[in-house]
Amino acid sequence: xxxxxxxxxxxxxxxxRYFNTAGPNRPEKEYTIDPLKRIDLDDVLALIDQGKYFVLxxxxxxxxxxxxxxxxxxxNAKGKYIAVYANVEGGQASRNxxxxxxxxxxxxxxRETALIMNETLAEEVRDQVQDEGQDAMLSTYLTKxxxxxxxxxxxxxxxxxxxxxxxxxxxLRQLRSGYANRPAxxxxxxxxxxxxxVRDYRIxxxxxxxxxxxxxxxxxxxSLRLGDFTREEVHELYMQHTxxxxxxxxxxxxxxxxxxxxxxxxxxxxxxREVTWSMKANRDRSVRIIPEMIYRAQExxxxxxxxxxxxxxxxxxxxxxxxVIEPLLSTEGEADDSIIPTDDVQxxxxxxxxxxxRGKPLRISNGIYREIIPRExxxxxxxxxxxxxxxxxxxxxxxxxxxxxLDFQQFFRENAxxxxxxxxxxxxxxxxxxxxxxxxxxxxxxxxxxxxGLGRRRTDLMIRKPLTNHYGGPVQRVVxxxxxxxxxxxxxxxxxxxxxxxxxxxxGSVEEGHLIIFDRSxxxxxxxxxWHRPAAYEGRTIMVWGM
Numbered sequence: 138x139x140x141x142x143x144x145x146x147x148x149x150x151x152x153x154r155y156f157n158t159a160g161p162n163r164p165e166k167e168y169t170i171d172p173l174k175r176i177d178l179d180d181v182l183a184l185i186d187q188g189k190y191f192v193l194x195x196x197x198x199x200x201x202x203x204x205x206x207x208x209x210x211x212x213n214a215k216g217k218y219i220a221v222y223a224n225v226e227g228g229q230a231s232r233n234x235x236x237x238x239x240x241x242x243x244x245x246x247x248r249e250t251a252l253i254m255n256e257t258l259a260e261e262v263r264d265q266v267q268d269e270g271q272d273a274m275l276s277t278y279l280t281k282x283x284x285x286x287x288x289x290x291x292x293x294x295x296x297x298x299x300x301x302x303x304x305x306x307x308x309l310r311q312l313r314s315g316y317a318n319r320p321a322x323x324x325x326x327x328x329x330x331x332x333x334x335v336r337d338y339r340i341x342x343x344x345x346x347x348x349x350x351x352x353x354x355x356x357x358x359x360s361l362r363l364g365d366f367t368r369e370e371v372h373e374l375y376m377q378h379t380x381x382x383x384x385x386x387x388x389x390x391x392x393x394x395x396x397x398x399x400x401x402x403x404x405x406x407x408x409x410r411e412v413t414w415s416m417k418a419n420r421d422r423s424v425r426i427i428p429e430m431i432y433r434a435q436e437x438x439x440x441x442x443x444x445x446x447x448x449x450x451x452x453x454x455x456x457x458x459x460x461v462i463e464p465l466l467s468t469e470g471e472a473d474d475s476i477i478p479t480d481d482v483q484x485x486x487x488x489x490x491x492x493x494x495r496g497k498p499l500r501i502s503n504g505i506y507r508e509i510i511p512r513e514x515x516x517x518x519x520x521x522x523x524x525x526x527x528x529x530x531x532x533x534x535x536x537x538x539x540x541x542x543l544d545f546q547q548f549f550r551e552n553a554x555x556x557x558x559x560x561x562x563x564x565x566x567x568x569x570x571x572x573x574x575x576x577x578x579x580x581x582x583x584x585x586x587x588x589x590g591l592g593r594r595r596t597d598l599m600i601r602k603p604l605t606n607h608y609g610g611p612v613q614r615v616v617x618x619x620x621x622x623x624x625x626x627x628x629x630x631x632x633x634x635x636x637x638x639x640x641x642x643x644x645g646s647v648e649e650g651h652l653i654i655f656d657r658s659x660x661x662x663x664x665x666x667x668w669h670r671p672a673a674y675e676g677r678t679i680m681v682w683g684m
Contacts, residue, residue, distance in 0.1 A: 153381055154166055154168050154377070155167055155410065155414065156374075156414075157169075158407050158410055158443070159444075160202075161203040161206055168378055168409075170200075170366060170373065170374055171207075172203040172204040172207040173204070175363060175364070175366075175370075176193075176204055176208075177361070181361070184359060185218070185291055188319055188325050189326055189358035189359065190316065190326060190328075190329075190357060190358060191328060191329075191358050191359040191360065191361065192329045192330070192334055192360045193205070193328055193361045193362075193363060194360065194361075194487065195363035196490075197332060197403075197448065198403035198445050199363055199402050199403070201363055202224075202330075205222050205293045205328070205330055206222055209221070209222045213253065217288065218289050218290070218291045218325060219250070219254065219286055219289070219291065220253070220290075220291040220293065221250045221290065221291070222249060222293045223242075223245045223246050223249045223292070224245065225241070225242050225245055225294055225295070225296055225299065225300060225308075226295075226296035226299040227241055228242055228299070228300050228308075229300060231304065232301055232302065233301070233302040233304055233342075235307045237304075238300060238304035239274050239275050239304070239308065242275055242308055243263055243266065243274055246259070246263075247262070247278075248260070258282075262282045262285060271307065272307055275308060276312075276323075279292075279311075279312075279315060280318065283319075283323055284322055289320035289324070289325035290325060291324065291325055291327075292326070292327045292328070293328045293330065294312075294328070294329055294330065297335075298333055299331070301340070302342055302343060303342050303343050306353050309335070309353040310353055310354075312327055329354070332487055333487040333488075334350075334362075334487070335350035335360075336349070336351040336357070336360065337350065337487065338351075338353075339480065340353065364400075365402060366400035367400060368395055370400070371391065374405065374409070375391075375409055378413060382422045384419075384424065385425050389428045390431050396503075397435050397503060398503050399502060399503040401502065401505075403445045404505055407443065408431060411437055412431060412434045415434075415437065416430065416433070416434070432584060435508070439509055439512065446509060449490065449506065450513045452490065453510065453514065454561070457480075457481045457484050457485070458484075458485055458490070460477055460478065461477050461481050461482055461484075461485040461490075461491060461499075462490070462491075462562070463562045463564050463565055464564075465491070465500070466511065466514075466568060466569065467565035467568065467621070501589070504586070507587045508585070508587065511568075511573075511576075512572075512576060514560060514562055515560070515569050515570070515572060517559070518556065518559070518573040522573065522574060524577050524578055526578050526580065528540075528544075529541045529578055534602070534613075535602060536578065536579070536583065536602050536613060536615070538600070538615050539680065542669070542682055545574050549684050550663050553567065553570065556570055567657070567684065568596055568619050568655070571619065571653065571684075572598070575598070579600060582602065582603065583600055583601055583613075584601045584602075585598055585601075586599040595618055595620045595633070595636055596618075596619040597617075598616070598617040598619065599615065600614070600617070601614055602614075612646075614644060614647045615648065615650070615651070616640050616647050616651070617652075617653060618633055618636055618637040619655070620632075620652070620653070620654050621657060622658070630654070630681060633652040633654065633681070634672055634674040634679055634681075635674070637650045637651075637652045637674075637679050638650065638674050638675055638677055641677070649680070650677065650680070651680045652679055653682045653684060654683055654684065655684045666683055667684065668682075669681065669682045669683065
């Protein structure tokens with residue numbers, strides 16, 4: 138069967154745009170939500186006119202650079218200022234070599250200013266300051282440059298928090314040093330851009346002293362955070378593709394895209410690129426994008442481990458991240474996040490891994506991250522397990538969950554102590570081990586939806602197993618509620634049955650529910666801890682398992 142692929146969007150052979158997953162957006166080539174609509178432009182322009190120095194921060198691959206470039210172009214088009222964007226990430230390689238980092242920063246500023254002005258003035262000024270000491274070269278350069286420029290300078294410094302230690306402190310202090318001389322002899326306004334707010338920097342100097350960013354740059358007027366896409370913006374981005382190519386998205390896709398991404402810009406674009414381009418059959422623009430394709434796209438992104446996912450996974454190894462994530466996975470959390478150091482929580486919030494919302498428990502930011510974290514933490518375990526999906530499949534393709542859990546009980550009894558000890562996140566070991574066991578089984582053609590969060594005192598799992606290859610066909614849905622025994626067994630079962638039933642109601646069309654209780658007591662025998670029995674709750678039969 139032939140597959141017609143539409144490459145061009147219109148008759149004049151204009152190449153159709155695509156969904157961007159690498160670098161700042163180019164609106165002429167990539168579907169784009171106007172970056173300047175994602176910030177409060179009136180407030181930003183007012184801060185600039187008032188001569189304020191301020192911060193714009195957001196997680197990686199959220200669109201910060203696109204916003205800064207759009208703002209630069211807007212300001213330069215107005216003609217009131219000379220706006221310069223400079224990325225100083227290259228200085229990261231020099232670490233605590235202050236002289237090298239400061240020189241690199243001056244070189245980047247000179248190059249970018251020269252490109253904006255289309256003349257050599259900025260580079261000539263750079264050559265004049267080469268004999269300045271490392272703690273004065275940057276501030277002297279900016280002073281001389283601003284005196285020579287015909288209009289006030291607006292400076293946007295991106296990836297500022299890529300710099301570290303003594304080098305970062307020197308750059309921040311030199312940017313602060315000329316503040317009183319603006320705008321005639323120093324930048325009218327400076328925007329620092331990075332993952333974190335400057336106040337949250339904990340800078341370790343070469344002598345092991347710790348300096349906070351707030352003290353090194355205490356002239357900050359505001360801290361603005363770039364948010365994720367809204368639901369409306371996600372819909373608009375996808376509709377740009379539909380308008381330009383004719384390829385339609387089933388409306389049922391959009392709640393799924395939101396659940397998977399919650400508007401995280403890279404994830405939103407990655408899902409769309411996967412279903413409109415990487416799935417080659419869908420390059421035929423007459424193919425309608427349906428929900429099952431979104432599920433498959435999500436799985437492909439997780440398994441492929443693109444740079445965005447790899448960076449996220451690498452962060453899980455950090456002790457500060459572990460202190461935040463482990464209580465979320467272990468179901469051991471208290472009613473709020475007060476048990477975790479505030480600085481650690483803010484650090485993980487700033488990187489976009491968790492969300493903290495007023496009046497709600499701390500939680501993983503979106504569905505894809507909720508999938509990635511337990512899978513990554515148990516990847517080696519999954520590879521070492523011998524369970525195969527067909528062992529638990531019935532004739533109709535559904536999973537025999539009772540058979541699966543009986544086998545897991547035996548496996549848990551024989552291997553729990555040695556296998557849990559292998560996890561970096563040992564406190565969440567029992568829950569992670571079960572999820573590794575389940576993942577190995579459902580990889581044959583099913584999905585696991587996960588819900589966990591600090592203060593929930595449980596982990597909710599739902600297994601979805603399509604029974605045919607056709608979208609809209611029958612799907613097996615099974616709910617599992619994971620709890621750790623902390624109080625009496627009777628009270629834990631009572632609470633757990635109610636929670637399991639509530640989750641079954643929330644998920645809808647669920648055939649069976651299982652309540653799994655991990656008893657971590659070292660004084661009980663395995664015969665006391667391993668058991669299962671059915672329990673009746675509000676007209677339902679829920680199977681309860683002791684582990």
